[in-house]
Amino acid sequence: MTFSRIFLLVPVLLAGLAFAVWQQYLDLPPRWNPWAPLDFHEPPNLLTSFKLRRLAQDRQLCEQVLASAPLRYANVPDSTPEPGCPVENSVRVEGSVVRFNGPFLATCPLAAAYALFERHGLQPAAQAVFRQPVVRIDHFGSFACRNIARSNRRSQHASANALDLAGFRLQDGTRITVARDWQGSDDKARFLREVRDAACDVFNVTLGPEYNVAHRDHFHVDMGGFGICR
Numbered sequence: 451m452t453f454s455r456i457f458l459l460v461p462v463l464l465a466g467l468a469f470a471v472w473q474q475y476l477d478l479p480p481r482w483n484p485w486a487p488l489d490f491h492e493p494p495n496l497l498t499s500f501k502l503r504r505l506a507q508d509r510q511l512c513e514q515v516l517a518s519a520p521l522r523y524a525n526v527p528d529s530t531p532e533p534g535c536p537v538e539n540s541v542r543v544e545g546s547v548v549r550f551n552g553p554f555l556a557t558c559p560l561a562a563a564y565a566l567f568e569r570h571g572l573q574p575a576a577q578a579v580f581r582q583p584v585v586r587i588d589h590f591g592s593f594a595c596r597n598i599a600r601s602n603r604r605s606q607h608a609s610a611n612a613l614d615l616a617g618f619r620l621q622d623g624t625r626i627t628v629a630r631d632w633q634g635s636d637d638k639a640r641f642l643r644e645v646r647d648a649a650c651d652v653f654n655v656t657l658g659p660e661y662n663v664a665h666r667d668h669f670h671v672d673m674g675g676f677g678i679c680r
């Protein structure tokens with residue numbers, strides 16, 4: 451068989467494999483089954499972004515998945531808080547293992563991605579660098595009915611699909627902020643770089659101080675775009 455024929459077979463085999471998994475002829479472990487619900491105990495893998503995207507379309511699946519998330523949240527009916535900025539399939543996140551400076555509105559995929567990030571990215575980074583957990587997060591908010599700065603495209607904040615993370619407090623009271631501690635070579639700077647990289651593993655878009663001056667004091671994370679990590 452020529453190389454090109456073998457090459458043609460690959461998509462056919464992949465489609466067959468996907469069909470077999472979908473029809474449950476083939477029993478994969480849930481973390482490698484694209485149609486199994488997201489499990490917050492499992493670290494992110496290649497299928498995580500697919501599983502998170504599915505939540506955007508399916509409120510019922512979203513409710514099922516978030517019920518198992520380590521989050522305190524309240525369901526929020528679909529609404530249009532400000533003209534031109536409808537908020538759909540969203541919850542109000544009130545707390546988790548950490549406290550927040552205030553509750554925030556989040557689309558289901560954003561809330562689920564946040565829960566994964568906290569457990570598998572943020573807390574391991576804090577343990578690795580400081581040998582203690584983060585107990586509080588200060589954010590600059592999620593919902594804002596506006597366009598991206600200096601553009602006429604709607605920001606992901608306009609649909610509560612983005613969150614701005616500004617600071618972290620450790621169990622012993624140590625405070626770490628993106629504004630003050632990003633530039634440096636100490637443990638705080640090292641921790642912030644690990645947090646940024648961990649955010650990139652889960653959120654579709656992660657933008658920090660290296661992106662532009664508008665992000666000098668926070669990490670913007672959102673579930674709108676495709677694989678931007680800067």
Ligand SMILES: [Zn+2]
Nearest residue numbers: 612613614670
């Ligand atoms: Zn932002």
